[in-house]
Amino acid sequence: MNSKPVMFTAIVVLMMLCAFAYHLRTQGIFACNGSVYGQTRFLAYCNSLSYRDYDQGSFWHQLDESAYRHARQAQVLFIGNSKLQFALSTQATSDWFAQRSTSHFLFGFAHNETVRFFSPVLAAMKPQARVIVIHVDRLFEDRLTPPMTILANDPGSRRIFRTKKVWQRIHRPVCSFASELCGQNFGLHRNMENGHWLFTGTQGRLDQPVPTGDGPPLEQERWPDRAQRARDFIAPLQADNRCVLLILIPSQKTRREEALYIADALNLPLISPDVEGLETFDRNHLDEASATRWSTALFETAGDMIEGCLSPQTSLDSEHSH
Amino acid sequence: MLFNSTEFILVFMPITLLGFLFLRGVSRDLALGWLIMMSLGFYAWWRPLNVFIIVPSIVLDFAIARCLLNWNKDSVLGKYRKPLLITGIVVNLAVLGYFKYTTFFLTAMNQVAGTDFVITYVVLPLGISFITFQKIAFLIDVHGGRLERFSFRDYCLFILFFPQLIAGPIVHFREMIPQFQNLPPKLDRNLFAAGIALFTIGLFKKVVLADRMAEYLSPIYSMAGSGDGVSLIMAWLASLGFTMQIYFDFSGYSDMAAGLALCIGVRLPLNFDSPLKATSIIDFWNRWHITLTHFLTAYIYNPLTLAATRNRIRKGKSNLKPNSFSLSAFLVVLAAPTMFTMFVSGLWHGAGYLFILWGLLHGLYLVINHAWRRRTSVSKATNENRERMMKPIGFVITFVSVAVAMVIFRAPDVAAAADILRGMIGLNGLVVPENIYAALGGDAALPEFIKAGHIPRFPLAFVCVLLVIALLAPNSMEITARYEPTLGVKPKENEQRWLYRLCDFKPTIAWGFVIGGLAIASIAQFGGPSEFLYWQF
Numbered sequence: 002m003n004s005k006p007v008m009f010t011a012i013v014v015l016m017m018l019c020a021f022a023y024h025l026r027t028q029g030i031f032a033c034n035g036s037v038y039g040q041t042r043f044l045a046y047c048n049s050l051s052y053r054d055y056d057q058g059s060f061w062h063q064l065d066e067s068a069y070r071h072a073r074q075a076q077v078l079f080i081g082n083s084k085l086q087f088a089l090s091t092q093a094t095s096d097w098f099a100q101r102s103t104s105h106f107l108f109g110f111a112h113n114e115t116v117r118f119f120s121p122v123l124a125a126m127k128p129q130a131r132v133i134v135i136h137v138d139r140l141f142e143d144r145l146t147p148p149m150t151i152l153a154n155d156p157g158s159r160r161i162f163r164t165k166k167v168w169q170r171i172h173r174p175v176c177s178f179a180s181e182l183c184g185q186n187f188g189l190h191r192n193m194e195n196g197h198w199l200f201t202g203t204q205g206r207l208d209q210p211v212p213t214g215d216g217p218p219l220e221q222e223r224w225p226d227r228a229q230r231a232r233d234f235i236a237p238l239q240a241d242n243r244c245v246l247l248i249l250i251p252s253q254k255t256r257r258e259e260a261l262y263i264a265d266a267l268n269l270p271l272i273s274p275d276v277e278g279l280e281t282f283d284r285n286h287l288d289e290a291s292a293t294r295w296s297t298a299l300f301e302t303a304g305d306m307i308e309g310c311l312s313p314q315t316s317l318d319s320e321h322s323h
Numbered sequence: 324m325l326f327n328s329t330e331f332i333l334v335f336m337p338i339t340l341l342g343f344l345f346l347r348g349v350s351r352d353l354a355l356g357w358l359i360m361m362s363l364g365f366y367a368w369w370r371p372l373n374v375f376i377i378v379p380s381i382v383l384d385f386a387i388a389r390c391l392l393n394w395n396k397d398s399v400l401g402k403y404r405k406p407l408l409i410t411g412i413v414v415n416l417a418v419l420g421y422f423k424y425t426t427f428f429l430t431a432m433n434q435v436a437g438t439d440f441v442i443t444y445v446v447l448p449l450g451i452s453f454i455t456f457q458k459i460a461f462l463i464d465v466h467g468g469r470l471e472r473f474s475f476r477d478y479c480l481f482i483l484f485f486p487q488l489i490a491g492p493i494v495h496f497r498e499m500i501p502q503f504q505n506l507p508p509k510l511d512r513n514l515f516a517a518g519i520a521l522f523t524i525g526l527f528k529k530v531v532l533a534d535r536m537a538e539y540l541s542p543i544y545s546m547a548g549s550g551d552g553v554s555l556i557m558a559w560l561a562s563l564g565f566t567m568q569i570y571f572d573f574s575g576y577s578d579m580a581a582g583l584a585l586c587i588g589v590r591l592p593l594n595f596d597s598p599l600k601a602t603s604i605i606d607f608w609n610r611w612h613i614t615l616t617h618f619l620t621a622y623i624y625n626p627l628t629l630a631a632t633r634n635r636i637r638k639g640k641s642n643l644k645p646n647s648f649s650l651s652a653f654l655v656v657l658a659a660p661t662m663f664t665m666f667v668s669g670l671w672h673g674a675g676y677l678f679i680l681w682g683l684l685h686g687l688y689l690v691i692n693h694a695w696r697r698r699t700s701v702s703k704a705t706n707e708n709r710e711r712m713m714k715p716i717g718f719v720i721t722f723v724s725v726a727v728a729m730v731i732f733r734a735p736d737v738a739a740a741a742d743i744l745r746g747m748i749g750l751n752g753l754v755v756p757e758n759i760y761a762a763l764g765g766d767a768a769l770p771e772f773i774k775a776g777h778i779p780r781f782p783l784a785f786v787c788v789l790l791v792i793a794l795l796a797p798n799s800m801e802i803t804a805r806y807e808p809t810l811g812v813k814p815k816e817n818e819q820r821w822l823y824r825l826c827d828f829k830p831t832i833a834w835g836f837v838i839g840g841l842a843i844a845s846i847a848q849f850g851g852p853s854e855f856l857y858w859q860f
Contacts, residue, residue: 006516009830009838013519016839020846021333028850029329051329051850156446157369164330 024051026184030168033188034201035176041193043068044169046111048187048204054148055169056110056191058162060122061152065166068193073126075106077307079196080119081136081250085109086189087286088250090197091293097300098195103311106130107196111189112146113139116234117153123238132244132310134303137260137271138252141227141234210280210288216254224259228266235267244310246303249273250295253284272306274298324368326522326579327530329849335365339485340586344510355480355503358587362485366449373448377482380418384458385478387411391465392472408466412459419455422447427674450489452671454482456618461496463622470496477503486583490576492594492614498810502589511588516830517806518585520838524799525578527841530848532789533572539782540564540733548738554754556778558746560786562726565733567789570599573612578799581809593809597798599725602717604688605696607725615671619664627660648697657693662686672732677740681731688724754778797823805829 025031033047043065045056059065060072072078077098079085086109098105110118119140151158176183187204191197239245247269249260257273264271276298282288287295300307324331339361346354367374390407394400422445429440461481464470477500487494543561547553553561574595584591598611608616635642635656641649643656662683669682727744734740745751752772755763760775804814805827818824828834 004513004516004830005832006512006830008832009516009835010512010519012832012835013523013839013842016836017332017842017846020843021329024846024849025329049850160369 026182030165030172031175031182032184032186033172034180034185035172035183036180037190037199037201038169038173038177041067042190042199043166043193044172044188045191045198046187046189048202052165052168054111055162055165056189057114057118057146057148057152058158058165059191060108060126061118062159062162063125064162065193068191068196069126071104071194072106072108072196073128075104075128075130075195076311077103077105077132077134078128078130079105079107079109079134079136080123080140081109081248082113082139083109083111083198084138084250084252084286085136085248086196086198087200088292089296089299090199091289091296093293093296093300095195095197097296097304101308101311105195107198109136109196110146110148112148113142114146114149115140115142115144116230117143117145118149120234130243132246132307133238134246134248134307135235136250137231137247137263138249138256141230141263142223143226143230206282207284210282211253211284213251213253213255213279213281213287213291215257218258219256221259224262225266227259228263231263231267244306245269246306247271248299248303250287251276251279252281252286272299272303274302324365326576326583327526327845327849330368332846335361335368336583339365343587347506347510348508351506351508352476354506355476358485359476359479359483362480362483362488365485366483366488369449370446376418376422376448377454380415380454380458381479381482383414384411384462385475388462388465388473388478391462392470404466408462411462415455415458415462419451421445422451424670424674450491453487453489453491453493456493456615456671457482457495460493460618460622464496473500484584484589486580486587487591490573490580491612492577492580492592493618494592494614498592499589506588513830514588514806515586517803517808517828518582518587520582520828520830520834521585521799521803521808522579522582523838523842523845524802525575525580525582526845528571528575528578528799530575530845531841532792533568533570533575534848536564536568536571536782536785536789539779539785540568544733544735544739544743547734547740547742548736552751553743553746554751554774554776555746555749556754556783558743558751560779560782561733561743562730562747563790564782564786566599566726566729567786567793569729569732570595570793571789574799581800585806585808590807590810593800593811595798596800597793599722599793600718601721602714604685604692604721604724606717607721608685608689615668619668623667624660624664627663628656631656631660643697653694653697658690661689661693665689677731677734677737681728684728684731688728756780795822797826802826803828 028050030044030047030049030052032049033044033052035044038044043055043059044052045059046054060069063069079089086107089107089109094105094107108119145153151161155161172183185201185203187202188200190199190201192199235245247260247264247267249255249257249271251273260271260273274295276291276295279291279295280288281291324335326332339358342357342361343354346357363374363378366377387407387410390400391404391411394404394407396404425445432438433440461470461478465473473496477496480503481494481496481499482488484494484499540561543553543557544565547561577594581591581594592614594613596610596613598607601607601610632642635652641647641652643649643652663686665682665686666679667682668685669679672678672682727747730743730747731740734743742751749772752774754774754776756778757775760769760773763769763773765775800808800812801815801823804812807813815823818827
């Protein structure tokens, strides 16, 4: 056969481009919905092989200046995992703070992110919050989550997360222009002004909601270590006369006994309003209706404490900080 | 930036190649400047701070090289040429030593001497080992009068040329720069197509073959040394699997580098020549990471051997001769330099005891191989029949030796390596699938060291497929030999083997679909865990 180098190259390039298009659509950022960015959101997570986590990298490397600034300047900062994000990313939360003209930021992360991530990020960020609300569930475990493994071990991690940010800039207009080019994989968009997550996609929900309840105590031998890590984590947060509140959000197997143990060790109350009939959509995270009810109940229970902390004359500072 | 990333293939590669091809028609200087700029961007992509390490080091080395060139031997400054060369080498090695070995050295000091140095992990700049060796070779060549003129642009291009920047092959100035200087203004379409083909074959080897193998092996190496003992089949899977993984990983990378260079119209030196087909360990090192072998031979082994030979001559002692065997001459002139060279090779591959052990083991292999050759050549027992008989035996011994050493290279610690090596000789028992165990008679019929358990079949089958490809199929250089893809590779006249004739690449439409298919298979695997094993060496 005769050589046809131009034809050969064209065929290979065309096949490569088709493969990339298909890969990006099924395994890249385009597997997720990109029509909800608006002016204030970034894609925190997309359940696709090539994208996955962006959230932790954004704050670790300060890639989204607005989100970082809002987190630092928020008067009430919520720290925790994805359960916190799903439970409090509600209109009830937004309304409660709007009525009081107070800023807040939900600083929760997927993979049950731990203090191995939060400690260095908060040390760099120097949050100005008067009140710090901590969801204690799994926060004080000594492990590296997948995104934290990259952040801790890969000197090129900034480049990895910056690349994802660049892809968002392409994803946003393409999906806005032609939404059929983008898939419906499970995705999470973070609001940069208050940290709320917006859940998109059709994956990740069980057919039937699962009721919440308490699970058996697990890994009890590790509780003392976790309590110590909690002390080490909270001590610098309390340094500036700030209030620190501990909360526990229910799931199918809520780790209540462990949370109580840690709260007891820290000599802080554990706030976990008892709301009947809560349900999760995936065993771990409250569904929208339950999240609204639970967040409403949280502010009914802890609202006075938060408001008290925000008031400069309050005695709550000394009650909870010292 | 990794070659097997979406950003590289979709953005960097097209922009760089199209920009280069466009500028080449306008001005060669502009085109080469473009290559330098894009190469620097390529290097900075992973960690921009690296630029602040590589750029000053390039400027310093260039200044030293200019002095070495300009200071005439007979001039006043001529007497400073050697001290300057030594300074240049020491500075380069000090930079490499700081970035690559500080942590290892301090940890070893703390362990051995009981000191209490604070261990801070130094981030290794990309490709520093390759770049350092290249720069040292350049200085030695200038000092030795093998280079007569060079510009700063040429030197930058020589160091930064992106296809070989982070993982080799280690190139020499005099084999690369004349090619850039003599680039024709027009694109050779056949060469470009061959470059695309070579790049894609390398991508396939890396992403589809090596990375998939790695997924199966990581759990075995992680579990090794934990106390359960790696059984016979699993230990051989770990050993052979990693041998295949590193071969396809590194040779795949070299193919991609050679392919990219070919698209630009430049030929890199050959780095792999089916090393697993080697029939002796000397043969293996002439086929595996060839440019490193050449560097170590030229700049470490040869000077040591030469010095030892001269020393013995001065003292009136016997030296190595083709027709006689003197043990003391062998040990001093050949064995000791070989062991030291391979020690350096081990240390170059990584800052760790196991890398050093791996290098020394290969040194020992080479010494034994050399001794055997000398004994057989002295006894004059070699004849054609004997050689024909010895080749398959040599192949098996070489292959097993390499596979054993690879366990030491890959294992996370000594305990894990020992566990797998014990498993390979059957000391950890034999686990067979339950159905086979039952068919053989079970507990009643079988000895105690045979147990029933889970054996992953797909990885075993995958290793067998990779073995067939590595040992029987033509390699990528042979496939594209018609276009002389790397320096020294020539097409074979009158190739008789049908598979080789079938795989003789030509940029036809049919080959377009074959190479396109490999590209699709590779891109489908993007996004999983992947890292070039050699890119931090």
